[in-house]
Amino acid sequence: MKPAPTTAGGKPRLTTSAMIASIAAEGQATKPAPFGHALVAAAKQDDTIVGMTADLGKYTDLHVFRDAFPDRCYQFGMAEQLMLGAASGLAKEGFTPFATTYAVFATRRAYDFIHQTIAEEDRNVKIVGALPGLTSGYGPSHQAAEDLALMRAMPNMTVIDPCDAHETEQVVPAIAAHKGPVYMRLLRGQVPLVLAEYGYRFELGKAKTIRDGRDVLIISSGLMTMRSLEAAALLAADKVDVSVLHVPTIKPLDTATILAEAGKGGRLVVVAENHTVIGGLGEAVGALLMREGVQARFRHIGLPDEFLLAGALPTLHDHYGISAEKVASRIKAWM
Amino acid sequence: MTTDAAPRSNAPSLAERAWRIRRNAVRMGEVQGQGYIAQALDIADVLAVAYFHAMTYRPDDPEWEGRDRFLLSNGHYAIALYAALIEAGIIPEAELETYGSDDSRLPMSGMASYTPGMEMSGGSLGIGLSIAVGMGLGLKRKGSKNFVYTLFSDGELDEGSKWEAIMGAAHHKLDNLIAVVDINQQQADGPSGQVMGFEPLVDKMNAFGWFTQRVDGNDLDAVKAAFDAARNHPEPKPRMIIADTKMGKGVPFLEARERNHFMRVDAHEWQLALDALDAGRPA
Numbered sequence: 001m002k003p004a005p006t007t008a009g010g011k012p013r014l015t016t017s018a019m020i021a022s023i024a025a026e027g028q029a030t031k032p033a034p035f036g037h038a039l040v041a042a043a044k045q046d047d048t049i050v051g052m053t054a055d056l057g058k059y060t061d062l063h064v065f066r067d068a069f070p071d072r073c074y075q076f077g078m079a080e081q082l083m084l085g086a087a088s089g090l091a092k093e094g095f096t097p098f099a100t101t102y103a104v105f106a107t108r109r110a111y112d113f114i115h116q117t118i119a120e121e122d123r124n125v126k127i128v129g130a131l132p133g134l135t136s137g138y139g140p141s142h143q144a145a146e147d148l149a150l151m152r153a154m155p156n157m158t159v160i161d162p163c164d165a166h167e168t169e170q171v172v173p174a175i176a177a178h179k180g181p182v183y184m185r186l187l188r189g190q191v192p193l194v195l196a197e198y199g200y201r202f203e204l205g206k207a208k209t210i211r212d213g214r215d216v217l218i219i220s221s222g223l224m225t226m227r228s229l230e231a232a233a234l235l236a237a238d239k240v241d242v243s244v245l246h247v248p249t250i251k252p253l254d255t256a257t258i259l260a261e262a263g264k265g266g267r268l269v270v271v272a273e274n275h276t277v278i279g280g281l282g283e284a285v286g287a288l289l290m291r292e293g294v295q296a297r298f299r300h301i302g303l304p305d306e307f308l309l310a311g312a313l314p315t316l317h318d319h320y321g322i323s324a325e326k327v328a329s330r331i332k333a334w335m
Numbered sequence: 336m337t338t339d340a341a342p343r344s345n346a347p348s349l350a351e352r353a354w355r356i357r358r359n360a361v362r363m364g365e366v367q368g369q370g371y372i373a374q375a376l377d378i379a380d381v382l383a384v385a386y387f388h389a390m391t392y393r394p395d396d397p398e399w400e401g402r403d404r405f406l407l408s409n410g411h412y413a414i415a416l417y418a419a420l421i422e423a424g425i426i427p428e429a430e431l432e433t434y435g436s437d438d439s440r441l442p443m444s445g446m447a448s449y450t451p452g453m454e455m456s457g458g459s460l461g462i463g464l465s466i467a468v469g470m471g472l473g474l475k476r477k478g479s480k481n482f483v484y485t486l487f488s489d490g491e492l493d494e495g496s497k498w499e500a501i502m503g504a505a506h507h508k509l510d511n512l513i514a515v516v517d518i519n520q521q522q523a524d525g526p527s528g529q530v531m532g533f534e535p536l537v538d539k540m541n542a543f544g545w546f547t548q549r550v551d552g553n554d555l556d557a558v559k560a561a562f563d564a565a566r567n568h569p570e571p572k573p574r575m576i577i578a579d580t581k582m583g584k585g586v587p588f589l590e591a592r593e594r595n596h597f598m599r600v601d602a603h604e605w606q607l608a609l610d611a612l613d614a615g616r617p618a
Contacts, residue, residue, distance in 0.1 A: 050476070074472060077506075079499035082465045086503065089469020092454075093477065097469075113496070116459045117466055121447050 014312030016137040020059060021313040022190060023135055023223060030190040031165035035128065036064025038172035039098060043069055046176055050090060052076060052099040054083045060100040060130045061188045080110040087125040088117035096124055096176055103129030103144030103185060107151060118181045119156045125181050127151075132161070132185035132222065133274030134303055134320065139310040145303050149279025151183040152251050158182045159250040161222035161274075161281075162202070165191040167248060170202035178204055185222055194226050200246075207254035209261065213241035216331055217267045219258060221247045221281050224272040224301070227317075230324035235331060242331070243267065253284055255292075262289055262296050268334060269296040272327060277302040299334050301327060346387075349555050350617035352422060353383035357585050357612050359418035363434035363441070365605035370435070370443065372608075373595040375415035377519045377580035378486070380553050382419040385484060385515075389562040394424035397451040401481065404474075406467050408487035409517070410457020413445035425452040461494025463487055464514060468500050471509040471573075479511075482566065486515045490522030492533040504573035505544030512573040513565045517552065519580045521596050536577055545575045552578025586611045 024030045043049040043065065051065045051073040066073040076083040080101055087097040099106070106114070106129045118125045129147055136142040151159045158180060162168045168187060175182045198210050210225065211232060218228040225246040232242035245261050247254065262269050262285075269289075271282040282300040289296060303320055317323040321330055347355070360375035385405065386392075392402040407416050417434065420426045426441070433439035440450050444458040455466050467485040474481055491497055504512050518536075520526050528534060540547040546568045550557040558578065565574040583589030583598075586608045592598065600608065 074507075076499075076503055079496075079503060081462075081496040082468065082499035082503045085462050085465020085496070085500070086469030086472065088455075089466040089471070089483075090473045090476075091469075092466070093470055093473025095473055095476065112459055113462060113465065116456055117462055120456050 014315050016310060016312055019136055019138045019142060020131065020189060021135070021137055023187065023313065024190055024192045029193040031193050032190055033061035033064050033188065034165035034168040034191050035172060035186055035188060036061035038169040039065045040068045042173045042176045043072065046096065048094060048096045049176060050074065050095050050097050052083050052087055052097050054078055054080045054101045054105065056101050056130070059188065060128065060186060062100045080105045081113045084110045084113040084125070084127070085117045088121060088123045091123035091125045096126065098126045098128055100128040100130070100186070102142060103132045103147045104142055107144060107147040107183070111150060115154055119154045122156050122180060124179055126175050127181070127183045128186045129183065130186040130188050134308055134316060134322070135187070135223065135274070135313070137311045137313045137316055140307045143308050145276045145308060146279065147185070148250055148275045148281070152279060152284070156181055157251065158204070160184045160248055161250055162187065162248055163222055163225040163246060164194040166193055166196040166200065167202050171248070174202060174204045187223070192226060194229065202248060205249045205252055205254055207245055207247040207249070207257040210244045210246050211242070213243035215240050215267060215335070216242045216270060217245060217261055218242060218270045218272055219245045219247055219261070219281070219285055220272040221250060223274045224322065227322060227324045227327055228272050231327035231331065234324060234328040238332060240332065240335060247281060250281055250284070253288065255288055258285055258288060259292055259294060263294045267296070268299065268331070270299045270301060270331060270334070272301040272322070274322060275302055276305055278305055301330065348617060349383050349387055349559065352387045353379045353555065354612065354616050355422050356382055356415070356418040358609065359421050359431060360414050361586070361605060361608045361612065363414050363417060363431055364600065366432060366434045366436065367443070368602065369597065369599045371411045371414055371597060372600065373521070373582040373589055373592070373598050374412050374517070374519065375418060376584045376586060376589065377553070377582050378412060378415050378517050379418070379584070380555050380558055381486070381515055381517070381578055381580075382415060384555065384558045384562050386419045386423050388559055389566065390484065391481065392423070397425050403481050404454055404470055404483045406455045406463045406470070406483065406485040407445045407453065407457055408455070408463020408485055408491060409460060410444040410446070412486065412488070413441070413443065413453070413457070416445060416453065417441050417450070420450070420452045426450070460488070461491045461497045464497055464500035464504070467512055467514070468503050468507065468509060471504070471512040472507060474511055482511050482513055484513050484515065486517065488522070489516060489518045489520065489527040489533065490530065492516070493531040501540070501543050501545070508571040509573045510568070510571045513562070513576065514573065515576045515578055517578055517580055519582050521582050523596055540575050540577070544572055546570055546572045547575045547577065549577040549579065552580035553584050585615055
């Protein structure tokens with residue numbers, strides 16, 4: 001049990017505020033519902049695309065698609081196992097279902113349905129999971145700290161962890177065109193716009209250097225690429241030159257690019273992920289470097305192997321060391 | 336067996352088909368020396384009606400778009416479905432000797448990637464009806480008039496996901512979905528109703544919005560009539576046929592055996608089982 005809170009100290013206590021907290025910083029450029037709008041655009045080109053929801057249409061941005069194509073959107077109520085089994089059936093009949101819910105319910109509650117009806121049968125289903133990693137302060141019920149580990153462990157599954165609105169818009173048509181099961185982490189609502197200014201283009205299976213630097217190589221995915229870029233700017237003020245290699249495709253991993261970057265030598269290699277330190281990008285990269293004999297000083301920023309606290313998201317990101325400030329200070333301490 | 340094939344007067348009777356399915360299953364059981372043979376014998380009549388009366392398909396093209404779909408949710412009944420697929424000409428009879436062996440297309444548990452005519456991977460029980468819901472929706476989207484059939488076992492009613500799919504099929508008015516549940520009163524730990532009570536099943540299914548019939552699953556005429564009624568029922572509801580069956584049906588000494596969920600049969604008994612079937616061969 002947690003100790004009772006104290007009221008001492010000058011800082012105002014933040015509130016959890018909502019199940020879905022915004023990950024956008026105040027004043028940050030954002031785009032609304034990039035997934036929903038991108039799915040509408042893709043569906044205009046590809047009439048096999050259908051949408052599926054388990055009573056979370058509004059909270060996964062699927063409502064944008066539902067409003068545009070009401071007869072191509074299926075409601076399954078809070079029945080995730082049914083939704084994912086039915087997604088397999090629709091795919092078997094030649095459709096391309098985008099099955100959406102929270103990441104916790106897709107990957108944890110319906111795991112066997114994904115495993116048996118989608119992955120084992122290699123069905124063309126796109127599973128889209130909102131609130132990935134630590135993007136809710138609601139508590140472990142809604143914090144998908146282990147979704148990547150679960151999905152990575154499944155044969156046939158492609159796993160994508162997009163960084164921002166710009167990338168999400170590009171991932172949607174890419175995975176619609178890809179034949180086979182895909183798990184995509186979903187950032188929804190007002191989603192930060194970060195990568196456009198770097199001229200970034202998403203390619204399935206490709207890791208890309210967003211910024212180059214001499215002292216530190218951060219290998220990151222999803223939200224943590226955004227945080228890593230912010231941390232790199234903070235560290236630049238301290239004359240620490242940071243490279244950020246963004247790895248949106250967690251599986252299959254772009255081993256060639258990761259090996260080439262980590263093998264350059266002389267740089268501290270830090271993997272940063274919005275995920276438990278077990279079974280995600282960090283362990284994948286660590287194992288890869290070991291297997292291929294690449295020597296590097298290696299550090300890992302991720303969520304601890306414990307049930308995460310409830311609270312306000314900025315507080316929790318600070319607490320677990322995944323805020324930009326904490327990433328910067330931890331790297332500085334490792335230098 | 337296909338829409339364009341008119342019934343032929345010289346075609347084998349459904350009773351003959353069921354007899355051959357049972358015989359194929361027993362021959363496969365002998366390859367392993369044990370297995371889910373009692374279930375295969377109990378469901379042979381339902382499969383005979385499905386494959387030789389109700390369903391539209393082309394034996395030489397198991398993925399023909401115009402086929403009725405058949406989803407075997409209870410993957411351990413694969414031995415029964417293989418027996419029917421052999422009789423239907425979808426699997427060559429010679430492969431019967433490979434059942435459950437290395438490199439066979441006929442693994443003990445039915446899997447879509449191994450076997451022509453096997454539409455889903457079973458094994459993990461309770462998932463077939465969910466897939467059937469998606470296929471039913473997909474067929475409607477395509478404007479297809481084909482049906483999705485799915486067979487599952489009474490023990491699968493224990494799975495909560497089954498009830499999600501039962502609700503979902505009714506909600507989506509899937510009148511192209513025909514589910515058959517085999518009530519053989521036997522699951523791994525004992526009699527199904529005692530392991531987890533599921534009665535009154537007709538009342539439950541009616542309350543869930545399904546067009547529901549309950550028949551003696553080993554009475555060919557009754558099963559045939561139930562399939563016809565399920566296909567022709569006018570209401571926009573999914574259809575369920577609750578088939579009460581007898582484990583080991585057609586082989587009296589196996590019918591009498593108590594521990595029959597995963598049945599061990601002595602080597603000399605396989606011939607006795609075939610002899611018993613042959614003694615009961617329909618005229």
